[in-house]
Amino acid sequence: MARAVPTRRRAPVAEGRTLARAVLGAGALSLATAAVPFSPTAPTGTAAAMGAAGLALGALLHARAARLPRALPHAVLVLATCVVSVSVLASTTPAGRVVTAFSYVWIALFTAAFHSRRAVCTHLAVALTGFAAALWAGGAPSPAQTWGFMGGTTAAVAWTVNGLVLRLRARADEDLLTGALTRAAWLTEAEVAVDPRTGEDGPVCLAVLDLDGFKAVNDRDGHAAGDRLLTELTRAWTGALRPGDLLGRLGGDEFALLMPRTRAAEVPAVLAALRSACPQGRWSAGVAEHLPGEAVADWIARADADLYSRKRARPAARG
Structure with missing residues (x-):
């Protein structure tokens, strides 16, 4: 892929x-x-x-x-x-x-x-x-x-x-199932993107993407159906990404999208394009713009916190 x-x-x-x-x-x-x-x-x-x-x-x-x-x-x-x-x-x-x-x-x-x-x-x-x-x-x-x-x-x-x-x-x-970057490869790219010695100029954002109800799909239809859902959704996302954006699978049904030269205010438009590429997919997103000197692990933690804050506030919404 x-x-x-x-x-x-x-x-x-x-x-x-x-x-x-x-x-x-x-x-x-x-x-x-x-x-x-x-x-x-x-x-x-x-x-x-x-x-x-x-x-x-x-x-x-x-x-x-x-x-x-x-x-x-x-x-x-x-x-x-x-x-x-x-x-x-x-x-x-x-x-x-x-x-x-x-x-x-x-x-x-x-x-x-x-x-x-x-x-x-x-x-x-x-x-x-x-x-x-x-x-x-x-x-x-x-x-x-x-x-x-x-x-x-x-x-x-x-x-x-x-x-x-x-x-x-x-x-x-490459993740063998979805074709997205593996967690280790994505983290390496994220480190490079925010390192002032190697990164691109300008702001960098990330979005943590988490599928809604994925466990229910596995329990109801089997793990093969869950794998198909992950593969189809990732293929649709990949086709909608902008040049330079980078999608990685952090694990299970959680993905991370790296967006160089992007401010937090611009991310909703990017996520809207992903939703349009696969309207049948249900997922939530948490967003964080990188802060100067911030460790990548802390950056991801902030995006995760935003993700679960959205899920708690709007349990029926799509993030």
Whole structure:
């Protein structure tokens, strides 16, 4: 089932921190090869300069990991590919050339771990093009065989790892019954949305949605009927969400809707759209606008309190 995902202008924090560590590691390794070269003719000056630049860039990425623009990791990966290609070209021995080319595998693995199939294909194309150009310009022996072996290995590893990551991510993030986000995945998105280092500008609201009479449906018609009701209602809600709104299943028949760049006064219109999408569904809602510095758990508790206050005040109403 399709679900609405938030439109982010920044890269996930985990990706930024991992990228920073990878760049720092690459810089340190480059300095090590300058200190202990593969051969007397190895370009130690180039390796030292690249190592120093890598350490500086890695330190900068680490300091700004929580606020990296969404496109920056891709730019760094392209830059890393260019650096590896230049290093392959500058290698003075076949062994140095092959060992340096192994760096393409690490670039591909990083892309596979954090990005989509499309991004993986794009970065593989850039890497294989750069590798082919370096082999041809450097007059490497058996360039076609070297390119085919290294390129095929790199592509196979990236494709396999990316497929596994995407399957695991879908299993961890999506509720198997409804297709909404799992509680853990939704809470992660909520933390990001309200964190001043990573969140979107402007107010953020949430609505806790609770089905009315759900236990009676299970008792009267069976749990299969209850599951169908949850699935149908979630599908209708998902189709009515605005871009950037995010629906998660907190548990049982309780859901949470995250609404970035939305004030509490705007929420009734959003909820009205959800009701129109599935008029036969009966549910109540509690709303809370996030307060500066407020913990997500406290934010949800306020929305829950609003929900049950509405239910007590108007037991026959729909929230």
